[in-house]
Structure formats: C-alpha cells, structure tokens
Amino acid sequence: MESMAARRTKRTLRKNEFRKRLCEAKQFASEPGSKIVDPADCVSLLEAVIQSGDRVALEGNNQKQADFLADCLCNMDAKRVNNLHMVQSVIALPSHCEVFERGIAGLADFSYSSPQSARVAQMVSEGKMKIGEIHTYLELFGRYFVDLTPDVALVTAISADRAGNLYTGPNTEDTPTIVEATKFRQGIVVAQVEKIVDRLPRVDIPGEWVDFLVPVGRPCYTEPLFTRDPALITDVHVLMAMMVIKGIYGEYGVRSLNHGIGFGTCAIELLLPTFAESLGLKGKICSHWTVNPHPSLIPAIECGFVESVHSFGSEVGMEDYMASRPDVFFIGPDGTMRSNRAMCQVAGHYAVDAFVGSTLQVDRYGNSSAAVAGRIAGFGGAPNMGCDPPGRRHSTPSWLRAGRESAMTSGLIGPVERGRKLVIQMVETFGAGRVPSFVHRLDAWTLMEEAGFAIPPIMMYGDAITHLVTEEGIAHLLRCDSLKQREAAIKAVAGYTDLGREADPKETLELRRHGIVQTPEDLGIDIGDANTSHLAARSIRELVEWSGGLYRPPDRFREW
C-alpha cells in the first residue's frame, strides 16, 4: 500500500504540473487575463503547454480539421518538444504526418487514416511512426476515458467569446468528447477559431473547459466527404440498390438505418422517391437515419420518406437546407444543426435495424476488408455500425424477423428468442480495373505481415454479415445453417471471379429454391430495366433544385 504522503503527492502532482504550464503560457495571452493568443504566438504557446512524451489529441475529424494548430505543432522545436503520443480520430492532413516526419511525435493511436494511408504505411516501415493500436471511433473515445486520456487537446470551432465558450456549428463532431476527456483530468485545451465574437449563436463547449483561443481569421479546413455526385452512379449500382430495397428493406421492414459512403447506398437513397415509392414502401422503410447529411437524401426527405436524421458530422453546403428542416435534423435553439460523432456512433451501433456498407475484398467466409498492401487506412466507424451489438435488448420488427431467420445463433443459448441487426455488404464482383472483389486471401493478411499487426485488419467479420449483395443477387447469409452453406451462398453471388467460378450450379439452384440466394429474376427485377433514369436526381444540380436552392454544393461539384 502506498504511504499517505505518496498518495497526496500523486493526487496533486498532475494538477500542479498543468497549473505550472498554464502560468508559463499566460505570457502569450494578447492581454493580461485574456484567453486569446495571437496566431503569431501560437507555436510558442504550444511549446509552453506541451512537453515531451505528452499525449496530444489533435482534432482531426472526418470533416473539420484543426489545421492551423496542426501546422503550429509541426513548427515546434523538435529538440525542445518530441516523442509526443498522438491520440486522434483521423490522420487526414499532410501536417498530421509531418509532425512525425519532423520527429516531434513518435507514437499514434487512431481510428482512420485513409486520406494519408500510403504515407502512414511508409512512415511505419521507416520507423518514423509507431502505431499503438488502430481503433474504431467508439473504442478510441472509450480509451480517452480509460488509459489514453489526452494531456493536451488542440481543437477547432467556428467562433468563441472572450470567456472561452465555443460555438462549433453543425460540425460539432468529436469536439465535446475530446474536450471532456482532457479537461476533467486537468489537461489543457487550446482551440483555434475563425473569430472572437461578443455573443455566440449557442454554446457547444463551456468556456471554463477551454484554456486558450487562437483566432485565425479564416474557417478551418473542412472536407465534403459524404457528397456523391449522382452523375457517377452506374446502372449496376441501380440494379444492386433495387435488390436491396425490394429484397431486404421491403422484406424485413427496415425502419432505422445507417448508410456507409459509396455509390450503391447513394443509389438506394435516390431510388426511395421513385422505385421504393412504386412498391408502396413509403412510410414502411427508411424513416429514421443515423448518417451524415448526405445531399443525396434530399429527394427522399422532400418526398416525406424521412422522419429523422442524426449525424456524426455535417456536410459542406447542407447547412441552410438542414436549418430549413428542423422536423428532420437535430437543430439547436439557435437554428443550426449540431452533430456529435460519439452519440451518432452509439445510435448507429445500438439503435438501428440495418447497416449497409461496401468493401474492396470479401473472402469465402464473408470476412471483408478494405485493406490494401502498402496502405494503412484504419477502420473509422464501420465496424461498430456493421455488427450485431450483443448488448442490444430492445426489439423492432426487422430485428425480430432477422433473429428468427438466423440459423446459427441458437447454438449457445438454447431455445431463446433473440433479434439481430441486419448488416448488409454491397459489393460488385469486380472493382475498378476488373480487379476481383472476391478473393481466396484478403490483402489484410499481407498488410498484417508488412506492418507487424497482431491480427489482420478485418473491417467486418463474416459472422457479422447477414446479407451480401452483388450484381448477381442477394446471399441471405443469416439463413445459412453451416459455414459450408455460407461459403456456397457467397460463391453463388461471386460472379465470374475465381471464387465465383467454384460455385456448383446445382447447389446454387438449391440455395435459390430455399430463398438463401435470390437473383434479380427471383426478386422480380428485370436487369434490363435497371438504369439511372429511375434516380430521383441524376446530377448535383438536380439535388440543388430538390432543395429549393438551399443546398449549396462546394465549387468542385458545380458544373454550371
């Protein structure tokens, strides 16, 4: 047992340590007693509040980035401050890598790094970056409150008042989670903001949790990550989307759901007002969403398909449209949307009937991975949405139906009824450049060997997948009663890939007879009729028209 004195010392050490740093840093305030620091003094400020070996949460989200603070972090004197342990959701910007290249940071615990995946892999192989673990968002957030609590948080907001209160606007994203974890363990919070104002539209982060404000005079970098141009949707996407709507959403009565990023799900969203409506599914499916505000949802919202949308983050250009629909989006008393990645991840994990994602590779067991050799991309939130949460206890019709159909889950719990979330993977049998999506060995195994991971980075394990949808048809994997049967069902929809060619036509016919595999024909869908003319909008411009001019797409998506 520790002595009383030792306990007392430990108790006060951390608090005193940060108090000392704050006193030291106060010299950089624009005037005595102020939290405001001139951007020109920001590097000095960071050198005062961050010490070698610290855990630093640099706010990197899917959308908004604390880009100014990231640049300042890179410009610190590496001789003075080094060996930092970065704990951040997303490694997205070149500066997120630069801080490792310059020897300021050494260790990273993160969730997602797709935008910098090649560089991350290269830095790992050169020994410039060590990876602690790669997490899902919820796991990393969880660890912020267990063993990866940040010492210093560098966050971003739209505006602040002099007391330090922050207004994050629609892109609230990870800020509340990062700040809460840091400040309540006495850490230091620095926020970059576009400007200081006298009165904020609303307070997203209380001022006493924020130590320093850096008004940079411009908005932070924000990526329109979830904008998909409908013009790029192909007839094959439409075919697969029709199958999902008719064969799964309509069949199970999927009311609440999450859609991943991808053109297949984009096609589903744009077929709701047309194809789904023609099947009489309005009011029966797709009413409650946990998704980012996809512009491609606008027609379904305007047609009255959608009752609610809660979001992880915002989407550039959707602000005014969302503000006009407080009946659908989560809008504050100030009239603007507030997102929250942690809350939306929880919702997407526990509270939805279905998740639909896409992937690059699927093996014969249905394990899927987007890992490519030479690239470390991480997981993001997909594994949390794309799984059946064992802790779920509430029921919905879709959940109960899927549970009843699950032929392999009763093995360990006896004759007790239990539901199941639908986890749907949409994947074309061949990807870009005719690269087969169905493989004997996932590239994840190669990446594991290259990067020295303990296990291959599998995005979704086969046992989580209830439905695999390709242009060949739907494999209702949950209805299979053995791994062998699951393999046969996967091969049956794997088309002309090597794995698909192993399918036994007689066995496939048998699976179709039992409703385990359904082709478009079995579903009453004419392949020749699958084309983009069914989409409610076929261009970004048409989405703008649907929104009554309120959706303002970024310039790169404008062709007019």
Add this chain to the structure above:
Amino acid sequence: MALERLEFEYTGEPEEKRNGWEYLHVGHVMSGDLEILAERLPAQANASKIHVTTSAVGFGSVWQMVIDEFMATHKARGCEIWINDDGATPAVVKLRLSQLVREMSAK
C-alpha cells in the same frame, strides 16, 4: 492502346418472335463501360455473330463464359452484334446485354 478482338458464333432457332427492329444501340464507350450495336440479319438467318473489341487484353475466357451463359438464357439469334468495350466488368457486360434484349423485345 492495344486492343483485343474476339469473335463468338451461336446457332439455333430464334425463340423470340421477330419484332420490327433493324438496328439497336445500348450503352456507351467510356472507362468501365461498353456499347453494343446490333443489326437484324435476313429472316432465314438463325445464327448470331458477336464481335468484341476490347481495351482489356487477356480476358477472353471470361468473355466466353459471360456470353455463353447469356446466349443460353436469351435466344438472341439471327442478328449480328458488335461490342466495343473500354474495360467494363462482367456485371456491366451482362447488364448491357440484358438492356439489349429488352430493346429487342420492345420494338
């Protein structure tokens, strides 16, 4: 750009009743897609010739499988078909062929 040319021929009685079309065109040549042009042969013809010109070299066996399977299901006989392909996947090939058959029976 290297191109590969493939030829396929199928014989048999045309099953679909002879509709009024003479020439048909579906799809378009662009990356990952293809166009199909079809010409109706004289009434007595019961063979179909398919000419494939593709930018994806070395996929002859996959073309054979996709077109064999298609011709086994749809008795598109008595016509000549030209496929101009810029790297379409088998999924796109099947879909465009299905669209062609739909056009054939619609006209």
